[in-house]
Amino acid sequence: xxxxxxxxxxxxxxxxxxxxxxxxxxxxxxxxxxxxxxxxxxxxxxxxxxxxxxxxxxxxxxxxxxxxxxxxxxxxxxxxxxxxxxxxxxxxxxxxxxxxxxxxxxxxxxxxxxxxxxxxxxxxxxxxxxxxxxxxxxxxxxxxxxxxxxxxxxxxxxxxxxxxxxxxxxxxxxxxxxxxxxxxxxxxxxxxxxxxxxxxxxxxxxxxxxxxxxxxxxxxxxxxxxxxxxxxxxxxxxxxxxxxxxxxxxxxxxxxxxxxxxxxxxxxxxxxxxxxxxxxxxxxxxxxxxxxxxxxxxxxxxxxxxxxxxxxxx
Amino acid sequence: xxxxxxxxxxxxxxxxxxxxxxxxxxxxxxxxxxxxxxxxxxxxxxxxxxxxxxxxxxxxxxxxxxxxxxxxxxxxxxxxxxxxxxxxxxxxxxxxxxxxxxxxxxxxxxxxxxxxxxxxxxxxxxxxxxxxxxxxxxxxxxxxxxxxxxxxxxxxxxxxxxxxxxxxxxxxxxxxxxxxxxxxxxxxxxxxxxxxxxxxxxxxxxxxxxxxxxxxxxxxxxxxxxxxxxxxxxxxxxxxxxxxxxxxxxxxxxxxxxxxxxxxxxxxxxxxxxxxxxxxxxxxxxxxxxxxxxxxxxxxxxxxxxxxxxxxxxxxxxxxxxxxxxxxxxxxxxxxxxxxxxxxxxxxxxxxxxxxxxxxxxxxxxxxxxxxxxxxxxxxxxxxxxxxxxxxxxxxxxxxxxxxxxxxxxxxxxxxxxxxxxxxxxxxxxxxxxxxxxxxxxxxxxxxxxxxxxxxxxxxxxxxxxxxxxxxxxxxxxxxxxxxxxxxxxxxxxxxxxxxxxxxxxxxxxxxxxxxxxxxxx
Numbered sequence: 117x118x119x120x121x122x123x124x125x126x127x128x129x130x131x132x133x134x135x136x137x138x139x140x141x142x143x144x145x146x147x148x149x150x151x152x153x154x155x156x157x158x159x160x161x162x163x164x165x166x167x168x169x170x171x172x173x174x175x176x177x178x179x180x181x182x183x184x185x186x187x188x189x190x191x192x193x194x195x196x197x198x199x200x201x202x203x204x205x206x207x208x209x210x211x212x213x214x215x216x217x218x219x220x221x222x223x224x225x226x227x228x229x230x231x232x233x234x235x236x237x238x239x240x241x242x243x244x245x246x247x248x249x250x251x252x253x254x255x256x257x258x259x260x261x262x263x264x265x266x267x268x269x270x271x272x273x274x275x276x277x278x279x280x281x282x283x284x285x286x287x288x289x290x291x292x293x294x295x296x297x298x299x300x301x302x303x304x305x306x307x308x309x310x311x312x313x314x315x316x317x318x319x320x321x322x323x324x325x326x327x328x329x330x331x332x333x334x335x336x337x338x339x340x341x342x343x344x345x346x347x348x349x350x351x352x353x354x355x356x357x358x359x360x361x362x363x364x365x366x367x368x369x370x371x372x373x374x375x376x377x378x379x380x381x382x383x384x385x386x387x388x389x390x391x392x393x394x395x396x397x398x399x400x401x402x403x404x405x406x407x408x409x410x411x412x413x414x415x416x417x418x419x420x421x422x423x424x425x426x427x428x429x430x
Numbered sequence: 431x432x433x434x435x436x437x438x439x440x441x442x443x444x445x446x447x448x449x450x451x452x453x454x455x456x457x458x459x460x461x462x463x464x465x466x467x468x469x470x471x472x473x474x475x476x477x478x479x480x481x482x483x484x485x486x487x488x489x490x491x492x493x494x495x496x497x498x499x500x501x502x503x504x505x506x507x508x509x510x511x512x513x514x515x516x517x518x519x520x521x522x523x524x525x526x527x528x529x530x531x532x533x534x535x536x537x538x539x540x541x542x543x544x545x546x547x548x549x550x551x552x553x554x555x556x557x558x559x560x561x562x563x564x565x566x567x568x569x570x571x572x573x574x575x576x577x578x579x580x581x582x583x584x585x586x587x588x589x590x591x592x593x594x595x596x597x598x599x600x601x602x603x604x605x606x607x608x609x610x611x612x613x614x615x616x617x618x619x620x621x622x623x624x625x626x627x628x629x630x631x632x633x634x635x636x637x638x639x640x641x642x643x644x645x646x647x648x649x650x651x652x653x654x655x656x657x658x659x660x661x662x663x664x665x666x667x668x669x670x671x672x673x674x675x676x677x678x679x680x681x682x683x684x685x686x687x688x689x690x691x692x693x694x695x696x697x698x699x700x701x702x703x704x705x706x707x708x709x710x711x712x713x714x715x716x717x718x719x720x721x722x723x724x725x726x727x728x729x730x731x732x733x734x735x736x737x738x739x740x741x742x743x744x745x746x747x748x749x750x751x752x753x754x755x756x757x758x759x760x761x762x763x764x765x766x767x768x769x770x771x772x773x774x775x776x777x778x779x780x781x782x783x784x785x786x787x788x789x790x791x792x793x794x795x796x797x798x799x800x801x802x803x804x805x806x807x808x809x810x811x812x813x814x815x816x817x818x819x820x821x822x823x824x825x826x827x828x829x830x831x832x833x834x835x836x837x838x839x840x841x842x843x844x845x846x847x848x849x850x851x852x853x854x855x856x857x858x859x860x861x862x863x864x865x866x867x868x869x870x871x872x873x874x875x876x877x878x879x880x881x882x883x884x885x886x887x888x889x890x891x892x893x894x895x896x897x898x899x900x901x902x903x904x905x906x907x908x909x910x911x912x913x914x915x916x917x918x919x920x921x922x923x924x925x926x927x928x929x930x931x932x933x934x935x936x937x938x939x940x941x942x943x944x945x946x947x948x949x950x951x952x
Contacts, residue, residue, distance in 0.1 A: 147836040156562040157872040159855060160596070161865025166565040167872070173561070202485045203559050208613055209484065212632045268663055276671045283668055284478070284659045286634050373659035375633030379482070 153387035197391035221361035227300025236311025255305035284373035314346030355411025362403035482658035488600035489556035498945030500600035500621030538603035546574035551604035588894035624947035720777035730765040746918035756903035799847035
């Protein structure tokens with residue numbers, strides 16, 4: 117077990133180093149100059165001499181390998197540097213945004229499950245009937261509707277028309293409802309389809325027939341015995357979705373004025389704010405690695421076959 | 431089987447019932463919250479702005495001044511003239527020395543007195559924490575004596591007072607920062623303004639409450655909520671639903687609906703931004719003055735204002751809006767394809783068998799660099815020009831790029847480019863002229879150089895007299911228009927929604943001063 121965890125940690129560190137190197141090189145290849153953002157050249161005209169001074173002060177005149185090496189050494193000392201534009205500590209900046217991203221991630225996952233589990237379950241139980249068709253229609257709608265459009269519709273209905281929920285801002289759980297429902301609904305279709313097909317396959321298995329023959333209640337047969345194998349692909353997909361949500365959803369965050377990592381990263385990319393972009397990449401890389409690891413642990417717990425293959429006891 | 435399905439449905443029904451209860455509870459609470467915020471006796475106002483802020487650091491962001499937390503030594507009035515604020519007077523002692531007398535009787539929100547020493551400490555902190563501020567102020571050293579603060583600049587800096595109206599020159603209590611620590615201070619800065627920070631959520635909202643010790647009279651409002659949202663449609667809905675009292679940068683398409691609500695009003699304020707075309711001095715085609723003049727006459731400014739901007743812009747006749755003290759008082763170039771054709775014929779172009787203009791066998795084909803930035807109208811203006819130019823046989827190819835300045839700097843294969851800048855953000859045009867017409871300037875990626883401008887800019891950099899500076903700026907604009915190195919298109923307006931319950935408040939073109947002690951609600 118320790119060997120397994122150690123190996124995964126080593127893989128994660130290597131992945132983060134490669135990720136940061138690739139991002140660093142790509143950023144430097146892309147057009148744009150952070151010096152103009154540092155000097156706020158869109159507000160105040162600046163001279164070439166000003167730009168040169170700042171370029172030297174930030175070490176942007178040095179060769180690329182030196183710039184990357186200095187940054188890596190800095191990170192090894194747990195220092196992610198300072199934002200070019202606001203002079204804030206990057207780690208502190210990321211930690212300020214992380215709670216909003218994590219809370220939106222968990223609430224969106226909850227909304228996703230609230231949509232996907234009942235709809236997938238009903239579609240499988242009533243396969244080929246109107247409930248199944250309705251479920252598939254809802255899944256199709258979720259897959260087709262862009263998140264910004266759905267978000268605007270929800271704001272229009274629940275905030276503008278009915279005045280039930282706040283359309284922006286934060287500080288209470290109410291503020292989380294609309295962005296979570298938007299993200300959850302848009303992500304749900306894949307889960308609905310996976311759950312439906314997984315349940316249909318599970319319900320046709322011999323052991324299900326045996327369970328029914330023993331007189332076990334149908335809801336128990338469906339919701340427990342058939343559900344367990346159907347959940348395996350769902351758990352794998354949850355890892356992927358969690359990773360995507362950790363990276364932040366720029367569109368939803370912008371729409372609801374939600375201060376997550378996605379909108380921060382977008383602004384940093386626009387301004388070529390390299391320390392913030394690199395910090396963001398490291399943090400989200402770590403988050404995605406962690407989400408995948410959690411997903412693997414979930415699969416281990418759910419599936420005895422995997423435990424057996426990995427030589428772990430049940 | 432059916433019976434089991436019924437029980438499943440029952441479970442689903444229970445789930446639905448729980449969800450409905452949650453929704454009902456949610457709705458009750460939401461309504462209660464809204465009603466609470468609208469109580470007149472609380473005197474609370476909600477403002478929504480489009481630009482989210484990571485921090486409230488007054489020396490790196492504008493928001494502390496906008497939110498009425500901090501103030502500057504000098505400020506702009508409605509006519510963009512520089513006026514006293516925390517400084518009661520100022521004078522240039524010589525080319526390098528400026529002396530400011532700080533207002534007496536002003537205290538920061540932590541109770542410390544504002545004197546020259548406190549102001550000096552604030553500037554020192556600003557210069558250390560903001561490279562942009564250090565580059566703009568060019569301060570060599572400062573001396574504090576009672577209420578008199580003397581600045582010595584590294585070089586002659588006649589525009590020094592206008593730099594001191596910029597929000598990032600806000601005065602802060604450095605003593606408070608030392609007590610709180612930088613990180614905490616940047617979330618709740620202590621200034622001299624009428625409001626102090628209660629809470630700040632990065633990128634989302636600021637909660638402000640009245641500072642009772644404000645030197646210019648206690649604010650009429652007790653609380654202000656300052657929200658950020660980058661989506662114009664959501665901001666507009668917040669205004670229409672009356673969740674917000676003042677909303678910046680409304681979606682123009684919603685103005686018709688807003689106009690039907692008697693409780694809502696919209697102010698369309700001319701901004702200090704100018705959209706214009708820059709001509710490539712290295713292009714064989716547009717280096718001919720007649721060609722540039724012809725393109726200028728092909729820009730249908732009236733249609734751009736009416737159709738693209740829905741009336742919320744003004745045609746431009748120079749880089750600065752005509753009502754500014756240094757703006758060009760003449761008219762703007764009217765759309766005239768006939769005159770454009772005549773100018774092109776004078777340049778040697780004739781229509782060929784395909785109706786295309788050509789000279790020495792080469793068809794007149796231009797490459798226009800376009801970008802969208804944050805202004806949705808910017809990509810539409812080149813399309814209109816392209817269409818009008820095609821009607822007289824001029825072929826314009828449009829290339830959209832993310833960073834036009836970078837493209838222009840790295841390429842020579844272009845003829846004209848869309849540009850958009852704040853040309854006079856601090857009541858003075860000199861900084862724009864220097865940045866846009868001196869090679870190496872940050873607004874001059876094409877390295878445009880107009881020799882006739884050199885003596886004017888030299889004189890402009892040598893005088894601090896406002897009248898003379900305005901006259902010189904106007905002369906410079908005249909030269910720019912004669913040489914047609916740019917074609918100025920429009921000055922876009924800022925659309926601000928104001929609920930009629932808001933009193934004593936109107937938006938300014940500079941967008942510096944939003945929350946004030948005078949603003950009130952019915």
